[in-house]
Amino acid sequence: MAEEKKEPIAIELAKKQREISISEFFTKNRHLLGFDNPTRALMMTVKECADNALDATTEMKILPEVIVKIDQLAEDRFKITVEDNGPGIVKKQIPNVFARLLYGSKFHTYKQQRGQQGLGVSAALLYSQLTTGKPTKITSKIDPKKPAHYYELGINTKTNEPEIFEERDIEWEKDHGTKIELEIEAKYQKGKQSVDEYIKQAAISNPHAHIIYTTPEGEKVEYIRATNELPKESKEIKPHPHGIELGILIKMLHDTTANTVQGFLQNDFSRIGPGTAKEIIDDARLSINKPKNLEREDIERLFNTLQNAKVIAPPTDCLSPIGQETLEKGLRKEINADFYVTTTRPPTVYRGFPFQIETAIVFGGELEKEAQVRLLRFANRVPLLYQQGACAITEAVMQTNWKSYGLQQSGENLPIGPAVIVVHMASVWVPFTSEAKEAIAHYDEIIKEIKLALQECGRKLASYIRHNVRAEEQKERISLFEKYIPELAQSLSVLSGEKKFSIEENLRKILKKNMSMLLEENGLNENDKEANKK
Amino acid sequence: MTKKQIKSKEELEFFGKKLVDQVDKGKNPEIKFTLRNLSNIVFDKKSETLKLGDKTGSRSFFNVAHSKKFLQTVEVASIIKKELLESGKHEHLRGIFYMSKRTIPGTNVNIVDDQIESDKSIEDLEVITGLSREQMHVSANKMGSMIGNVILEDSGDTIDCSKLGKGGYSIPSITDELEFKKIKAKYVLYMEKASTFERLAEDKFWDKNDAIIITSQGQTTRGIRRLLQRISEEENLPIYVLVDNDPWGYYIYSVIKYGSIALAFASERLTIPNVKFIGISCDDIIKYDLKRQLIKFTDQDRTRLKQITDYEWFRNNKDWQRQFKMMKYNDSKVEIQALSSKGISFISDIYLVNKIKNKEFLD
Numbered sequence: 001m002a003e004e005k006k007e008p009i010a011i012e013l014a015k016k017q018r019e020i021s022i023s024e025f026f027t028k029n030r031h032l033l034g035f036d037n038p039t040r041a042l043m044m045t046v047k048e049c050a051d052n053a054l055d056a057t058t059e060m061k062i063l064p065e066v067i068v069k070i071d072q073l074a075e076d077r078f079k080i081t082v083e084d085n086g087p088g089i090v091k092k093q094i095p096n097v098f099a100r101l102l103y104g105s106k107f108h109t110y111k112q113q114r115g116q117q118g119l120g121v122s123a124a125l126l127y128s129q130l131t132t133g134k135p136t137k138i139t140s141k142i143d144p145k146k147p148a149h150y151y152e153l154g155i156n157t158k159t160n161e162p163e164i165f166e167e168r169d170i171e172w173e174k175d176h177g178t179k180i181e182l183e184i185e186a187k188y189q190k191g192k193q194s195v196d197e198y199i200k201q202a203a204i205s206n207p208h209a210h211i212i213y214t215t216p217e218g219e220k221v222e223y224i225r226a227t228n229e230l231p232k233e234s235k236e237i238k239p240h241p242h243g244i245e246l247g248i249l250i251k252m253l254h255d256t257t258a259n260t261v262q263g264f265l266q267n268d269f270s271r272i273g274p275g276t277a278k279e280i281i282d283d284a285r286l287s288i289n290k291p292k293n294l295e296r297e298d299i300e301r302l303f304n305t306l307q308n309a310k311v312i313a314p315p316t317d318c319l320s321p322i323g324q325e326t327l328e329k330g331l332r333k334e335i336n337a338d339f340y341v342t343t344t345r346p347p348t349v350y351r352g353f354p355f356q357i358e359t360a361i362v363f364g365g366e367l368e369k370e371a372q373v374r375l376l377r378f379a380n381r382v383p384l385l386y387q388q389g390a391c392a393i394t395e396a397v398m399q400t401n402w403k404s405y406g407l408q409q410s411g412e413n414l415p416i417g418p419a420v421i422v423v424h425m426a427s428v429w430v431p432f433t434s435e436a437k438e439a440i441a442h443y444d445e446i447i448k449e450i451k452l453a454l455q456e457c458g459r460k461l462a463s464y465i466r467h468n469v470r471a472e473e474q475k476e477r478i479s480l481f482e483k484y485i486p487e488l489a490q491s492l493s494v495l496s497g498e499k500k501f502s503i504e505e506n507l508r509k510i511l512k513k514n515m516s517m518l519l520e521e522n523g524l525n526e527n528d529k530e531a532n533k534k
Numbered sequence: 535m536t537k538k539q540i541k542s543k544e545e546l547e548f549f550g551k552k553l554v555d556q557v558d559k560g561k562n563p564e565i566k567f568t569l570r571n572l573s574n575i576v577f578d579k580k581s582e583t584l585k586l587g588d589k590t591g592s593r594s595f596f597n598v599a600h601s602k603k604f605l606q607t608v609e610v611a612s613i614i615k616k617e618l619l620e621s622g623k624h625e626h627l628r629g630i631f632y633m634s635k636r637t638i639p640g641t642n643v644n645i646v647d648d649q650i651e652s653d654k655s656i657e658d659l660e661v662i663t664g665l666s667r668e669q670m671h672v673s674a675n676k677m678g679s680m681i682g683n684v685i686l687e688d689s690g691d692t693i694d695c696s697k698l699g700k701g702g703y704s705i706p707s708i709t710d711e712l713e714f715k716k717i718k719a720k721y722v723l724y725m726e727k728a729s730t731f732e733r734l735a736e737d738k739f740w741d742k743n744d745a746i747i748i749t750s751q752g753q754t755t756r757g758i759r760r761l762l763q764r765i766s767e768e769e770n771l772p773i774y775v776l777v778d779n780d781p782w783g784y785y786i787y788s789v790i791k792y793g794s795i796a797l798a799f800a801s802e803r804l805t806i807p808n809v810k811f812i813g814i815s816c817d818d819i820i821k822y823d824l825k826r827q828l829i830k831f832t833d834q835d836r837t838r839l840k841q842i843t844d845y846e847w848f849r850n851n852k853d854w855q856r857q858f859k860m861m862k863y864n865d866s867k868v869e870i871q872a873l874s875s876k877g878i879s880f881i882s883d884i885y886l887v888n889k890i891k892n893k894e895f896l897d
Contacts, residue, residue: 483641496550
């Protein structure tokens with residue numbers, strides 16, 4: 001269901017590239033990309049730029065230093081500056097990378113990455129152009145010994161070609177890195193779906209990054225790096241026959257360098273060897289051997305055969321989870337609580353796409369006791385702030401029985417208690433419900449994995465609550481008695497005319513003698529229960 | 535200190551000494567008392583009053599669920615003993631609340647947070663010691679007046695209740711200590727409405743008919759119930775109750791006669807078994823043509839009527855069941871003041887006089 005909504009758009013976009021401009025398409029459909037209201041547009045713009053910065057650095061094995069600054073220029077006008085210490089971009093690529101939609105290598109490669117369609121940062125640029133008419137300024141430097149390149153760019157919406165307003169070399173004190181500055185029409189709001197929250201959560205899912213963020217109100221927030229360990233590199237994999245879409249198959253057949261269908265299957269897919277390829281060709285009853293010459297019906301038969309081909313699951317070592325320890329470090333530095341538990345499930349597969357689920361539960365401390373738990377959702381380390389209700393993660397959390405793990409829950413709702421629940425899905429292809437990439441589609445395999453991970457964390461949470469919270473309560477009880485004793489002794493002394501000192505002494509003796517008994521649950525007798533009902 | 539004060543003080547001291555005794559023996563101190571909740575309220579057919587059953591509960595100090603209440607009870611008892619009984623002074627429930635309200639050092643726990651808690655402690659003490667709140671010198675809001683040929687002594691002052699104008703004698707919260715010097719009356723008329731009281735006062739109804747008139751606003755306070763009981767028992771005067779023709783008015787009568795759930799533990803000192811209902815009855819509506827003065831019942835009224843109809847003490851009373859049936863049929867109520875529609879002094883000159891003359895009472 002989900003892809004039917006998602007894929008056709010992407011494919012359409014790809015196919016019609018020459019006929020109607022993607023830029024034009026975007027202009028008319030900005031809601032699909034998450035730029036539909038001014039508050040969200042601010043978050044999206046920062047998100048696209050910051051994702052780019054984090055990807056650029058991490059891919060090149062550089063510990064990211066990302067500086068984000070938002071300046072409010074007028075009531076509804078903001079300037080966003082995002083600067084990274086990445087490898088920089090070679091001069092001639094700069095216009096294409098930033099000012100051309102669907103440019104770049106992300107589309108059609110199966111690799112765990114933040115962006116998936118390559119619409120990201122250029123969409124932000126286009127949004128800037130549409131709302132303010134101002135060019136976007138790019139500064140990039142690849143070598144400490146060379147000057148930086150400076151560009152002012154726009155997009156020609158008719159042709160989807162970059163428009164260069166200015167280009168020159170400038171001095172930049174950085175050794176290498178990229179800076180993007182753009183002006184947009186937007187609105188700044190605080191809260192759960194704010195740009196502030198986005199950055200805070202990004203700091204949790206990227207504990208290896210050092211982020212310095214200046215809010216529109218001029219407040220500077222620094223997110224310190226919690227680990228110097230770079231995430232494991234995610235590997236690019238070829239499509240698995242079970243996860244292929246018809247549109248992608250058509251595109252692949254068109255683009256392939258193989259001369260035969262046999263060669264195409266063997267080279268361009270994972271898990272297809274010569275024998276399997278032969279079987280597939282036979283089963284699909286293909287008579288034409290040249291990939292580019294296949295007729296529409298041939299392709300459909302091939303597609304159906306691929307879906308059911310007997311092949312082993314795709315390799316899963318291509319994924320890069322945050323990791324149990326690292327995720328815990330990220331959470332510890334941003335959320336103040338008593339208990340942290342994280343779990344990383346082994347990788348598994350949905351529809352031919354490898355994926356891996358990580359979850360965490362943070363409990364106690366300063367977290368609000370009687371409120372719904374906060375749910376933090378991440379896909380390939382990117383925080384998802386919108387469309388919580390439509391997301392498979394939310395569904396999995398609600399389907400989990402939290403009562404048995406020590407949280408309150410009424411029906412199939414989010415649980416209540418002083419906790420934060422974190423779910424991260426890492427995958428070469430996260431099935432988002434829309435181009436805005438805010439909610440994960442409801443695949444049974446995905447929901448099941450999330451639930452298993454939550455249960456693992458939940459069991460540890462339950463055990464923590466049993467031991468620590470109870471013990472806390474018991475200690476509190478004892479100390480309460482200790483504090484009541486002088487009060488009772490005083491009143492009893494006044495009432496009876498006996499000496500306070502000896503009453504107090506004796507009460508303390510009773511407390512000491514019965515300490516162990518008092519530590520047990522205090523049972524009420526029948527009469528008391530009735531008295532309490534009243 | 536009067537003898538009564540000494541007795542009360544000793545009673546409280548005894549309660550304290552028993553607890554200290556348990557502590558000395560190394561026992562978890564425990565207070566035992568008769569439960570006051572609904573499950574332990576019974577209607578005693580012999581005395582025709584609501585009373586406490588024999589279920590008991592206990593409260594011990596070293597029990598998290600009880601500890602605070604235990605402390606509250608002892609604290610309030612010590613305040614009453616030291617501050618009130620030893621000095622002979624009285625204090626209002628609200629004052630007791632403030633005297634016991636303080637923060638326990640080293641905690642953010644107050645001994646009492648709400649007046650309800652100190653009020654409950656006092657009720658507990660009544661059940662535990664057998665002393666009434668009044669005997670412990672704790673007073674409540676006073677809301678009532680009395681006019682009639684009554685001379686009484688209140689805290690050393692002699693008061694003539696016939697010479698206090700239209701307002702009459704303001705009945706104190708504690709009426710146990712009032713001393714009746716001289717009473718000249720044939721009956722007592724107690725009414726729910728202060729405005730009716732003012733009407734009768736202006737018309738000198740009490741003087742013309744040799745009556746004592748008493749009112750309290752809405753529910754009858756403990757003080758007034760005790761006062762009515764004392765006049766009934768000590769002076770042997772009949773008590774007539776005049777209330778609205780609605781379930782709430784009928785319940786006022788019911789409480790005076792049979793007692794209430796909340797004060798079932800004090801029934802003996804408060805109920806008046808031979809009190810009689812004078813009006814407004816459903817028959818009055820027909821007889822005095824008050825149909826146009828009917829006010830439609832609300833859902834609340836209907837629910838309350840159903841509850842009262844089912845009360846054990848009304849269930850087998852044919853006269854009352856007939857009233858409830860008529861009221862249900864009317865699905866409306868009539869207030870006492872509706873009688874004004876027949877003439878401003880209709881109530882004093884005709885209605886009450888006829889009722890008493892013809893002995894039109896409900897029992």
